[in-house]
Amino acid sequence: MPRDSADSSFIDRLSNQFPPDTFAQAEQHYLKEPRGRWHGAQGYVARPRTTQEVAALVKACSDAGVGVIPYGGGTGLVGGQIAPEGDGESPLILSLERMTKIRAVYPLENVLVAEAGVILSNVQAAASDVDRLFPLSLASEGSARIGGLLATNAGGVNVLRYGNARDLCLGLEAVMPDGSIWNGLKRLRKDNTGYDLRNLLIGAEGTLGVITAASLKLFPQPASHGTAIFVIQSPEAALDLLSLAKSQLGESITAFELINGTGLDFLADKLPEMRLPFGNDHPEWMVLMDIGLPRGLEPQTALEELFIAADADGIVKDALIAQSEAQRTEFWSVREFIPEANRLVGSVSSHDVSLPLGELPSFIARVRLAIERIGDFRINCFGHVGDGNLHFNVFPPQGESRDAYLDETKAIKRAVHDIAHDLDGSISAEHGIGRLKKADLERYGDPTKLAAMRAIKTALDPKGIMNPGAVLP
Known part of the structure; x- marks a missing residue:
């Protein structure tokens, strides 16, 4: 150390x-x-x-x-x-x-090379300037930087179609713990020359080296976008809707977000200036869906046809389909400001978990029962259900402060993570381990994997100087 x-x-x-x-x-x-x-x-x-x-x-x-x-x-x-x-x-x-250069853009290759300090929204803008898309998108894109996003293997709302940060990176430049520079900033789609150091550094949270630049994948811009909010009966119905949507729309589904009515309650309370999609009537469960289509296809028609089919199967109860870009932005603002409303309410315990898709309804039901046995709490469960990532956050009763319930945090966290682990899920879906979840990694991590991680850390960083105290104790 x-x-x-x-x-x-x-x-x-x-x-x-x-x-x-x-x-x-x-x-x-x-x-x-x-x-x-x-x-x-x-x-x-x-x-x-x-x-x-x-x-x-x-x-x-x-x-x-x-x-x-x-x-x-x-x-x-x-x-x-x-x-x-x-x-x-x-x-x-x-x-x-200060390392904020876009070093190169190769539109024909669908590649952009950026230094680690470039803000995500600036990468998106540089891609847009050459009529391309960099699809990584999350609430902090106006301040999060590419190096940190890769170091934590960030997810966001478009993982369903485009993958995590790891899937959007072709090559890296990085400084290793001894101060040597790894010049791995390649633009290759195929490179089978030994161990994959790129994917070792991505997600390592700065414990194995410092990412200084990256070659990033770009994609064609969809010719048109469509957005809809579907009212559903339950989380089970969300999976049925996802299955039906995939059969009708294939790979055009960009995002598929589960929203709970509690999130809208919090928005109405803490951000009353925000216009909510169903006024004062907040359905218990909703899905926010986004599609991106090539030329010749009409997104509103595609979403209307999906609603008709889902309604006939009894999957959905109602829907709002965005009729303009302004309304589309309005729908997405609801999803993007739920975390801010959560912060203003003050959670007793927050969780970022992922589950096999088929286990999502069981997880939600089982954890609700487990929380009820601990005490009287409000639950806001939302997230990227299209890729199995839920944000399951627990709050004090209406009108009470989180500080009065912090003694219950440990029990709540243990219940959520135990059930996620029991259902073959992960206790960290997209936010990483950091310092917060080190004990959880020790509790739930596979012993062989942990031993391999320690061996890699010791081999690459024998002095333990890189982000000491993060990820591994």
């Missing part, structure tokens, strides 16, 4: 090797995460401009045994970007915020 700290004397020793504004005292936004549950220790941040500077910084930290915390946009929700106070040595925060 790290044996030294990134204190003033360490920074002084490095200062004359780098541009004068490379180092600074870490401001507060580097020391807290979005939900305010993690607070970092005071220390220094380094903001290099090039891969060579990143390599020199990591080499200096390796030589001195100083920990390094790679920092992207700071949007992670499991504490992976925060070194909590009281953890011992003070690591160096290595922010990639």
